């Protein structure tokens with residue numbers, strides 16, 4: 001393992017010298033981390049029981065901390081407890097400190113910003129929740145949220161949570177077809193959306209996409225439309241309702257519906273290695289606890305801090321840190337509608353300086369892009385408020401890590417490379433700012449309650465000790481882990497709990513170096529990670545074969561300087577599709593999934609490499625594209641070896 005020799009960065013002095021620059025980190029030494037970590041693993045019930053009482057407000061206390069386990073996937077945390085997520089995220093802070101800023105909105109155009117206090121948030125959530133009630137929506141119903149990055153999106157999350165309604169947020173970059181599939185799978189009764197979105201100076205025609213999706217969604221009774229731009233958009237009464245008109249009718253307080261700890265809070269669809277996206281289901285208490293405690297410790301959040309997460313609320317990072325972690329902990333969170341380069345590549349740094357952001361959280365793809373554009377865009381902006389700078393979504397290469405540390409963090413901030421997944425609910429492997437020395441490219445050590453184990457992928461044996469490489473699994477349940485796949489518990493068991501009995505399977509390859517630090521290598525299944533967006537080869541392939549002219553398709557992930565990976569696809573055409581053009585096929589994927597999934601390259605080939613039983617050998621395609629045709633490995637199962645030179649020629653011609 002070459003990476004294990006890389007440079008060690010001690011905890012920055014600035015963080016440890018609380019006398020000069022307060023606050024003192026919550027956990028300020030490696031020993032303190034180890035002590036707490038040991039307790040979390042040896043006595044999980046005492047550990048989590050105490051934290052659940054400290055960090056959450058309970059309407060009815062729990063008696064049991066944990067029941068069930070990995071065998072049946074019947075995990076339940078705090079099963080007798082009752083609470084409400086929106087009460088925890090809004091009311092208790094509004095009661096204590098109504099004027100504290102909960103949300104800072106930074107719009108697409110610089111200068112378009114506003115703040116919302118906890119007191120205002122309570123009233124906004126109350127009005128919207130009362131509107132939802134008036135449509136006879138009840139606990140256990142699902143509502144789809146397809147919104148741009150505006151504070152009203154958070155209000156929509158919380159209004160659902162207030163009534164025990166399960167929200168299913170769909171990232172507003174997904175196409176009409178992808179939105180339709182998610183609405184249908186969850187049988188959503190309402191869609192909360194906007195007229196249009198604005199991002200990077202461009203308009204996104206959100207309402208039109210919703211209308212297109214709803215042509216085939218019989219469960220949807222109403223569409224609630226927030227006016228973001230005020231443009232003239234198609235509006236279908238009585239199905240469609242204007243947000244501003246609806247909330248005007250409502251009283252600003254709505255009593256929270258108290259739910260069980262294990263009642264569903266939300267669904268979030270994510271791609272796996274096979275078939276359709278899965279509706280990952282998170283429950284209330286465990287998820288909130290995981291979100292709040294990681295928010296506190298991984299970002300070392302203190303009173304008065306401003307947390308700036310640049311992710312979209314349509315992904316898990318937005319759910320857990322922009323919304324639930326920050327608000328449950330009573331923090332101030334930024335909702336950023338734009339891009340890192342609009343109107344200039346200084347935008348992030350202008351936002352940090354303007355709002356005095358203390359914790360900044362983004363993805364390696366943005367860091368790599370900004371690094372390429374040059375440090376001059378960072379200089380001249382006052383970034384002295386920053387204490388913690390984080391990365392998430394994909395492995396961060398050491399060069400990008402060092403740039404982030406030096407140019408953005410000025411060597412004075414803690415860099416936290418946080419590893420987690422939609423399914424883990426909150427961060428599971430990461431440094432803690434005041435406690436863990438870092439190594440560029442390593443997510444370092446497990447968070448409290450997380451017991452990582454490395455298995456030999458073939459034998460399933462545990463690989464003990466340091467200096468080992470294998471697949472990453474977890475040995476104990478943790479509070480914020482997903483509980484099921486919506487309406488398909490067998491799929492949950494098959495994907496996460498059955499591949500290696502007794503463990504939760506992540507699907508990621510990992511190494512543990514000589515110091516016991518973890519290095520996430522990326523997916524070992526057919527999942528492609530483009531700019532931190534998770535895509536499955538199966539989804540891309542099914543979008544391609546939906547085209548009339550396409551016979552077969554194989555999608556692979558190819559390493560890319562900025563986006564981490566890029567999608568390349570090999571396509572064979574039907575005889576009657578022989579005039580099909582590559583650009584039509586790219587459009588086909590944009591239509592089926594979204595622009596972010598568009599293949600960077602499509603090769604039209606006469607045949608695909610297949611085993612004699614007809615399975616596509618993507619491994620061969622990956623090697624050919626990487627220019628490693630001399631390392632194709634064992635080809636004895638390949639049905640027609642003569643295809644290989646044709647593939648190599650095709651790729652060489654087009655690269």
Ligand code: PRX
Nearest residue numbers: 392393394395417418419420421422520534
């Ligand atoms: O492969 C890992 C990668 O992203 C996957 C999870 O994707 P998603 O559910 O969309 O959640 C992304 C945001 C939490 C993981 O299986 N991944 C995420 N964070 C890291 C990472 N890979 C390496 N290092 C990370 N810090």
